[in-house]
Amino acid sequence: MEIKTENYNVIYDETSQNIIFDGSLRLNGTAEYASISELLNNVAQQEPEKIVLDLKELSFLNSSGISILSKFVINVRKRKNIQMVVIGAKKNPWQGKSLKNLQRLMPSLKLELE
């Protein structure tokens, strides 16, 4: 599963169970985020043991995007047995703050900031 565009890519690597985001995501509202939501929900539905959300190369995510990630974390949390890891990078200013909310939504979530 993958979504590739000029400005951003979202790729799910099934063997490593990594969901890799890169580029800059500035889509307008839930409607424009629908395909990304669908990809994320498909991953959650498969209930892998572990999901790694790799956001190291995602330089920007707007509030609608953060909301989409939050919904995804809530969805994963409901399924109880999935271990969740979010990898960010300090070079992306938005992550230090916004990724904290994900951890609050799911206290077992492991947040790694490189």
Add this chain to the structure above:
Amino acid sequence: MITDSQSQLSILAHLRHELRTPINAIIGYSEMIIEEIEELDLNVEYFNELEQIRECGVQLLAAINTFLNPPTLPNNQLNLPEIITNPELKAQLQKPTKVVISKCHQLIPLIETDFIADIEKISTAANKLLKDIDTLLKISPQKIDSNSLDNLPENAIAKTSEIDLIIDSGFLLAAESDLPLKTHNYTILIVDDNETNRDLLSRQVKEQGYQVATAVDGKQAITMIQTGAYDLILLDIIMPEINGYQVLKWIRSSSWGHIPTIMISALDEIDSVVKCIKMGAADYLAKPFNPVLLKARLGACLEQKRLRDQQASYLEQLATANEQISKLNNCLQAENMRLSAELDITQRLQMMLLPKEKELSQIEGLEIAGFMEPADEVGGDYYDVLQHHGRITIGIGDVTGHGLESGVLMLMVQTAVRTLMENNETDPKKFFEVLNRTIYKNVQRMDSDKNLSLCLVDYYDSVLSLSGQHEEMVVVRSGGAIERVDTIDLGFPIGLEETIEDFVFQAQVHLNQGDVVILYTDGITEAENNLGVHYGLERLCSMVQKNWQHSAKNIRQAVIQDLRSHIGVEKVYDDITLVVLKQK
């Protein structure tokens, strides 16, 4: 005594027409039998006789053209009696005619029974011709019935070069129009008063696979066209009562004007052919009918008609498509109107609850200047300044997404905040917990996926107490020093989770005289220029830093102006909200 040269020419043309009719039959029937024999690959001993009959016909036609179609003399003088009674003419006509009659007599006992009827027709035509030679060429020119001239063209002079030209183009047509036409699908109407011509032409046309109908005169033709469905009309020019011109004129002005009409004429009636083409005839066909030309002209005309019909059908399809497009367009317009009405309502909702300038000016201790500009598609920004029992609360928030739903959510938040204040709720944890539950439950009911950031700033006695998660709050101290207050740890998005009490904390900032506080939404920091570069928090801070000494209103103005110069002509995607506080 006819001396007028024009009338003399007309008389000659009439004579040619009368004499050619039986000659055309001789040529036509003999040619048809010859073709059929060739086609069936029959080895018959009488083939030579048939060819002689045809040859005689050709000779007869040549004699008519030589003697009865003289070139115009320089003085325009013709000696009509001399031309008509020319003994050489008579001899050149009688001799081949007699040969034809005798060949027919020879052939009748020999020939296949299928062909006997045609040979008898040739024989009849030859006998009629022999009689005509005697009567017509003997008759005194003055006695020609003047009525019979009415149908003749005004000028019946044939110019050899013009005829050649048209014959050439005819053959060119024959070479090009080797099209796989499904001839049996087409019905051709043949209009000719002469029975022999009708019979000959029908058989030649049928030979090529077409369906054939015939009309014996103009009147019958018009009746048939109105009731039948014909793809092409072969129309003789010279007919009694309603002649070919009149029928053509009627066809062209009727609703059957699209049916191609080919005029039937003698070769030397070239001027009448021109006249017919000007009147809208598709083409002409000369007697005797040359099968190659006949095939080519029918094929070309029907192909043209097929293309025209196709074009008409495409046009019809286009019209239908156009109609559908216009219907869809109307739907789209209605939808656009609905959307535009929705936007209008949402923008008004957004603006109607904003604090009024007068309210703000009455606040003690703080100068407050607010600014809000909803985007084309409203983003659901929220800002408010409320007073209750001397306590001032400034709220700023941003609902995710855009549109009516975001606007409605923002209204609910405003009401809930006011309700809690009126109810004297001062504990931030309790305040936010009730507010969140209220919004969360409504969001669930709305089946919405929206939530919002919200920061509430209480001001009392030079102290700001803030809670709730939103953008950073910027404090520019008097003198220009900047402090940024992170609100991430002060709360949680409203409406996302059922309970958020555990995440709510309070921070406090003491203000001194001249200190400036900036609250804003991401519509400012994420506003893009033509290169997609964000306005950014740094630029906002530096603008306030440069202007801290001005009034709250002037600081607001400076920031908005700088923001607009950054955005330029780019589209504004999000609501822009800015609140400037300044300690008096």
